[in-house]
Structure formats: structure tokens, C-alpha cells
Amino acid sequence: MAKTVMIVDDSASLRQVVGIALRGAGYEVIEGCDGKDALSKLNGQKVHLVISDVNMPNMDGITFVKNLKQIPAYKFTPVIMLTTESQEGKKQEGQAAGARAWVVKPFQPAQMLAAVSKLVMP
Amino acid sequence: MSGLGKMEMAMRADADAWLWMSPLASGGAGAIALLGVTWLGGAAAQFAVAVAAFAALCAWGSAYRQRTVLAQLLRQAEGLLEQTRQAQRQEGGIAGLEQICDQAAPIWAKQVETARSQTEEGITEVTARFSRIVERLQASVAASQKAAGGGGIEGGCVVSVLSRSEADLIAVNRLMDEARRERDVMVQDVRELIAYTVDLKKMANDVGEIASQTNLLALNAAIEAARAGEAGRGFAVVADEVRKLSTLSSDTGKKIFEKVDVINKAITAVIAVAEKFSAEDTRSVAESEKTIHRVLENFNEVAGGLCESSEMLRRESEGIRAEMSDTLVYLQFQDRVSQILAHVRDNLGKLHSRLSQYATERGSGGSAAIDAEVWLNEMALGYTTAEQRNNHRGDQAGATPVAAEITFF
Numbered sequence: 159m160a161k162t163v164m165i166v167d168d169s170a171s172l173r174q175v176v177g178i179a180l181r182g183a184g185y186e187v188i189e190g191c192d193g194k195d196a197l198s199k200l201n202g203q204k205v206h207l208v209i210s211d212v213n214m215p216n217m218d219g220i221t222f223v224k225n226l227k228q229i230p231a232y233k234f235t236p237v238i239m240l241t242t243e244s245q246e247g248k249k250q251e252g253q254a255a256g257a258r259a260w261v262v263k264p265f266q267p268a269q270m271l272a273a274v275s276k277l278v279m280p
Numbered sequence: 281m282s283g284l285g286k287m288e289m290a291m292r293a294d295a296d297a298w299l300w301m302s303p304l305a306s307g308g309a310g311a312i313a314l315l316g317v318t319w320l321g322g323a324a325a326q327f328a329v330a331v332a333a334f335a336a337l338c339a340w341g342s343a344y345r346q347r348t349v350l351a352q353l354l355r356q357a358e359g360l361l362e363q364t365r366q367a368q369r370q371e372g373g374i375a376g377l378e379q380i381c382d383q384a385a386p387i388w389a390k391q392v393e394t395a396r397s398q399t400e401e402g403i404t405e406v407t408a409r410f411s412r413i414v415e416r417l418q419a420s421v422a423a424s425q426k427a428a429g430g431g432g433i434e435g436g437c438v439v440s441v442l443s444r445s446e447a448d449l450i451a452v453n454r455l456m457d458e459a460r461r462e463r464d465v466m467v468q469d470v471r472e473l474i475a476y477t478v479d480l481k482k483m484a485n486d487v488g489e490i491a492s493q494t495n496l497l498a499l500n501a502a503i504e505a506a507r508a509g510e511a512g513r514g515f516a517v518v519a520d521e522v523r524k525l526s527t528l529s530s531d532t533g534k535k536i537f538e539k540v541d542v543i544n545k546a547i548t549a550v551i552a553v554a555e556k557f558s559a560e561d562t563r564s565v566a567e568s569e570k571t572i573h574r575v576l577e578n579f580n581e582v583a584g585g586l587c588e589s590s591e592m593l594r595r596e597s598e599g600i601r602a603e604m605s606d607t608l609v610y611l612q613f614q615d616r617v618s619q620i621l622a623h624v625r626d627n628l629g630k631l632h633s634r635l636s637q638y639a640t641e642r643g644s645g646g647s648a649a650i651d652a653e654v655w656l657n658e659m660a661l662g663y664t665t666a667e668q669r670n671n672h673r674g675d676q677a678g679a680t681p682v683a684a685e686i687t688f689f
Binding site: 174181213253 | 609
């Protein structure tokens, strides 16, 4: 059965780019356009991994990850932060919020797939 | 004419008036001295001349001093006038700039947002179409490879499948040939039955021969019985019965001979048919083997081309996959561009708000000056990309960023 990955990004084109890479590798993809939208769409459904942007309207990525980790069903769901931010301070914020990896855009699809494969829940 | 211009003209008029009034005053003093000389005469006249000369000198000195002071005042006034004009120009310029910013900043922000949103929509559509092309391409490649047996069929390429099919077909042909050989053996067995029929014919002839001899013997016995007269009557009956039996035996021998002949002909006919079938089967097996080889050879040629196409397709597919991967990296530029433009848009909005606030405060009498350094620092806090920060610092930052490594926590 295909694993499900959620992509959270306010850029529709970037969601599509990540989606192309993941669908090509056999993953099912659900999308959220910001943290708030993503939380409303999760709705208890099984998600094996989350890829989230940091700078988004309504609810930024760090806040989203903090809120996600408060939900028992997603407490152990691995999160990859995918962002243009490369500053150490921001990375530490992501790590403190509960992210497992930090990928700076632009990303190589092969690298992203390797990270997803490494972290995705069984 | 402005108030300052009028003041300048008045001052110039005053200075000229003073310049001409001083000689007039000195001339008046000289005239009074001349009148004193005329009225008093002698020493008093000398004194009056001296007084007049002194008065004239004082008058000229005073006039010179006044002119100098007035000239200084005039220069100061001109300087003041120029400063006022500059202040007026600056005031007018600042007011104009404020007006431009007030009206243009929201337009700039809208233009930036329009460019950002149009680019985002365009790239989103391009990416969606690219996604569909990728899906269709992958499906086509998979279908082609499956058709060519490049992975869809167990065992690999269709050529190997054809090789296995060739072996299977030849095996079937060999089985057919084996059956033909077994039938030949059976025909040989049947052919050997003809030898038995020859023996049977000989035996039937022997039966006829014995019957003939028995008949002859019975005939002799009947003659001897007749010669014996009444005493031989019983023997004559026996001899007659023996003769009848020999006749029956002779008939039976003939019938056996006939039946054996029929059997012999039937066997010969069966053998002939079997031999004919055997020859046809031999020819058919040889022909079918040739046909199998020829058909499979044709298939091999086609399949070989198909395999080459499949292999080329596979290599092309790998190349396309690499191109796709690179394209996906380049398509991500929109996200960075969008973030940079959104930041510019937001800052133009903030600038407009701040200028409006400044204008309101100034209109009400007191306004806090805009601190450019604080403004720029706040602007820098909103940056989300390295190139924005580099641009802010004035570094070279225009190059497209390369795909970065991943940090695992």
C-alpha cells in the first residue's frame, strides 16, 4: 500500500514540484497551502510523513509543526522542513519544534526522495 | 513677487538714499559756514571754513560707513534670501516626494503583486502541465518496455521468449517425428504378418492336397469294397463317408486359401496406406521444422529491432528522468522570486503607511523623524533568502542558488 506524504507550502508551483517527485516514486500526496489549512485537512487520516515550508501566511511552518506534535496521532510523524531559509537560528527553531530534517530550496528530487525514504514511517 | 523680494528691493532703496543724503548734509553744513564768513568776516571766517571742512569730512565719513554697513546688511539679506529660497525649494521637493510616495507606493506594491501573482499562476500552470507530460511519458515508456518484454515479461526481452518458443516448437515437432517412427515400426510388424499369410496359404494348399489324397484313397476303398461284394458293403459306406469328408476338407482348404488371400490383400493395402502416411508425415515434419525455423527467424529479426528500440527507450528514459530532475530544480525559482517580490510589496505598503502617518503627525504640529537605519533593520528582519541578505549588504548575490545539502536532526 502506498505511503501518504503531506506537503504544506503556500506556493502552489512548489507543491506541484514536490508532488511530481513523490508521485513518481509511488507516494500518495495530500496538500495544504499553510499550517492552518494543513491541520484542518489532516483530520485524523494516516500520514506517514510531512514536508512543510517555514514562511507561510496564516500559520507559519514552525508553529504548524509545534501544533502537529500536540496531536497524539501525529506525535511521531516525521517532519521535513523545506524552506529558502538557511540560517542556523531558524534551523534550531525547526529542530526544537520537532522537525527531523531541514532542506534548503531549491532541492534535488533524488536527495528529497532519499530523505523521505529514510524518515517515512513504516 | 514674494515678500522676501520686496524686502530686498526696499533695502537696496534705503542704502541708495543714505548714499545720496550724506553729501547733501555735508553741502548744507558748508553753506551755513559760508554764510558765517559773509556775516562775521576775518578770523571768524577762517574758523567757519575749518568747521565747514570738518563737517563735510564727517558727513562723507558717515556716509561711507553707512554704505559699508548697508552693503553688509544687503549681503546678509541676500544670503538669507537664498537660504529661504533653498528651503522653499527643499520644502517643495519634499512635499512633492511625499506626494509621489503617497500615490506611487501603493501602485508600485500593486504592480509588484501583479507581477508576482501572474508569474506564480503561470509557473503553477507550467508545472501542472509538466506533471501531466511526465506522467504520460512514464506510462508510455512503461508500456513500450512491457510490449518489448523489457521487464514486463519474466525472463527479459522478447527475443529470449522467442528462443524458448522455438525450442518448444521443435520439441513438439520431434514428438510428431517420434510418433511417425513408432508407426513405421507398427507397419513393419504388420508387414511381417504377410509372411504368416504365406504360411497359411501353404497350409491351406496342404489341406487341399491331403483332401485330394484322402478322396483318392476313399475312391480306391470304394472300388475294393465293390469288388468284395456283399461283404464289402459296409466298407463301401465308410469309403463313401471318407470321400465326402475329403471333399469337405478340400472345400475348407480352398476357403482358407481364399480368406488368407483376402487378409493378405487387406494387410498389403494397410501397409501401402501406412507407408504413404509415413512418407507424408516425414515430409510434413521436415517441412514444419523448416517453417518453424523460418517463422522464428522472422520473429527474431522483428524482436531484435524491438529489443534495440526498448533498450534505446530505456536509455532515453533515464536521460529524460535526469532532465526532469534538473527541471524540477529550476522550477523552484518561482518560490524564491515570489518570496522576494512579496517582501518588496509588503515593504512598499509599510513605507506608504509610515509616510501617511508622518504627514498626519506633521499636519498636527509635531512629527517624529523617520529613522532610516531602524527602518532598514526592520526590513532586513523580513528576509527569507540568502540572496536578499546579500543584496542588502551590497554583496554579489544575483546568481541562482544551487541545490543544497540536507541537514538531519
